[in-house]
Amino acid sequence: MNSTQKIFSVIDYNLDATLTSGQAFRWKRHGNGWVGIIGNRWVQLQSKGTELLAQCAEPVADWDWLTHYLQLDLDLREVVATFPSDLAMRSAVNACQGLRLLRQDPWECLASFILSSTKQIVQIQQIVSLLCEKFGQPVAVPEGFPGARSFPTPERLALASEIELRNCKMGFRAPYLLASARMIAEGRLNLQQLHSLSADEARARLLELPGVGPKIADCVLLFAYGFQTAFPVDVWVMKALRQLYFPRRRPSRLKLQGFTQNYFGRNAGYAQQYLFHYMRTRRENGTVKTN
DNA sequence: TCAGACCCTCACAG
DNA sequence: ACTGTGAGGGTCT
Numbered sequence: 001m002n003s004t005q006k007i008f009s010v011i012d013y014n015l016d017a018t019l020t021s022g023q024a025f026r027w028k029r030h031g032n033g034w035v036g037i038i039g040n041r042w043v044q045l046q047s048k049g050t051e052l053l054a055q056c057a058e059p060v061a062d063w064d065w066l067t068h069y070l071q072l073d074l075d076l077r078e079v080v081a082t083f084p085s086d087l088a089m090r091s092a093v094n095a096c097q098g099l100r101l102l103r104q105d106p107w108e109c110l111a112s113f114i115l116s117s118t119k120q121i122v123q124i125q126q127i128v129s130l131l132c133e134k135f136g137q138p139v140a141v142p143e144g145f146p147g148a149r150s151f152p153t154p155e156r157l158a159l160a161s162e163i164e165l166r167n168c169k170m171g172f173r174a175p176y177l178l179a180s181a182r183m184i185a186e187g188r189l190n191l192q193q194l195h196s197l198s199a200d201e202a203r204a205r206l207l208e209l210p211g212v213g214p215k216i217a218d219c220v221l222l223f224a225y226g227f228q229t230a231f232p233v234d235v236w237v238m239k240a241l242r243q244l245y246f247p248r249r250r251p252s253r254l255k256l257q258g259f260t261q262n263y264f265g266r267n268a269g270y271a272q273q274y275l276f277h278y279m280r281t282r283r284e285n286g287t288v289k290t291n
Numbered sequence: 292t293c294a295g296a297c298c299c300t301c302a303c304a305g
Numbered sequence: 306a307c308t309g310t311g312a313g314g315g316t317c318t
Contacts, residue, residue: 022314117315123300124314171298176316213316234314252292276314 002059004142008052008067012076014098015047021277022121023102023223025112025128026151037132038069039105040150042141057140071103079228082265088244089271092278099277101270102223106191107184108151109224110206113216114177115170123169130168135160158185176211183209199227214253222269231260231268236279 019027019034027036033046033053043066044055054066067073076098083089115131116124128151135156136149157165158181165174183189189209194202199221206217214233221230233241233256241260242250251259264271 113314114316118297118313119299119315120301120313126300166298169299171300172296172316173298211316215315219314232314236314280314 002061004057004059005053005055006060006063006066008054008072009050010047010052010072011050012098013047013052013070013072013100014096015045015052017096017098017277018100018102019045021099021273022280023273024104024109025121025125026132035145037139037148037150039065040137040139041065042139042145042148055142057142057145068103071100074100076100079267079270082267083271083274084263084265086244088240088278089274092274095278095281096274099274101226101228101273103226104224105151106194106220106224107154110180110191110209110212110216110220111151111154111157111177113219114180114209114211115173116216116219117173117211127168127170131165131170134164134168154181154184157181173211179210180212194225199229202227203230218269222272228267228269229261231257231264231272233260233272234276236276237272240275240279 015034019036024036027034029035030044031046033044035042035044037043041060042057046053046055052070052072054063080093083093111131112124112128115127119127132149132151135152137152139148139150141148157177160178160181162174162178165178168174170177184191189205194205197205202225203217203221206212206220207214212220216232218230218232221227222232233253241256245259245263246256260268260272
């Protein structure tokens with residue numbers, strides 16, 4: 001039966017933490033819940049205990065897209081059980097039970113992270129919001145809600161000028177986003193095809209894009225393609241790693257990569273998300289308990 | 292490996 | 306109120 005809303009039963013799903021943890025940049029708080037756009041759909045989400053209420057603007061026949069985006073079928077306990085059990089890791093997990101990884105659209109994720117370099121999360125949200133406002137397609141919205149737009153396609157952005165993009169306050173990231181959009185629009189890189197590659201191969205392809213370095217490539221592998229071994233190292237995670245595991249000398253990037261893969265295991269990327277969130281939200285901002 | 296440049300905005304001093 | 310300053314989920318050269 002088609003309905004505009006559905007109730008999912010969930011265990012250990014911290015919606016607030018998940019939507020504010022810097023993976024996705026378009027969710028806005030609305031009352032107790034959240035409003036966002038997934039693909040071409042407007043969605044409102046509310047979490048109540050073990051229930052997750054989803055509301056759309058138009059009737060939905062099949063909710064698989066939302067189950068997939070939110071990764072509702074994932075057994076989080078099984079994932080957390082694979083983390084190393086040092087104190088910092090345990091503290092990070094305890095500080096934020098139910099933090100999840102989303103499974104986003106590759107292009108939206110890629111473009112958003114190209115825009116993320118040396119920006120704070122609120123600033124990224126602002127840029128992405130302007131970008132959607134200017135280049136996105138209108139989507140259906142329920143009565144009484146402000147209009148909303150989808151994330152612009154690479155084809156649309158490929159037609160934009162650098163000036164237009166800079167007007168979205170993205171500064172020096174504009175030529176990167178434009179060039180990447182063009183490469184994808186021209187078919188020089190097929191984002192869907194990366195699903196069929198290994199993590200290393202997919203990573204190599206992403207690194208061909210201008211404005212995409214190791215950190216952003218890993219974010220896309222993790223947040224869009226679900227390669228859970230991908231381990232984005234940003235300033236926060238680097239701070240944690242150095243304090244915790246390399247107190248003496250700083251390791252080379254290659255060494256660090258080897259270490260994170262071995263030490264954090266097959267869900268290294270998930271572990272990274274907990275460390276990131278922990279570092280970012282702790283009161284003493286930047287210190288981690290080591291014993 | 293190692294800086295420095297790169298846009299722009301906001302928070303925070305003074 | 307105003308101006309000055311610094312730094313912010315990096316990447317490129």
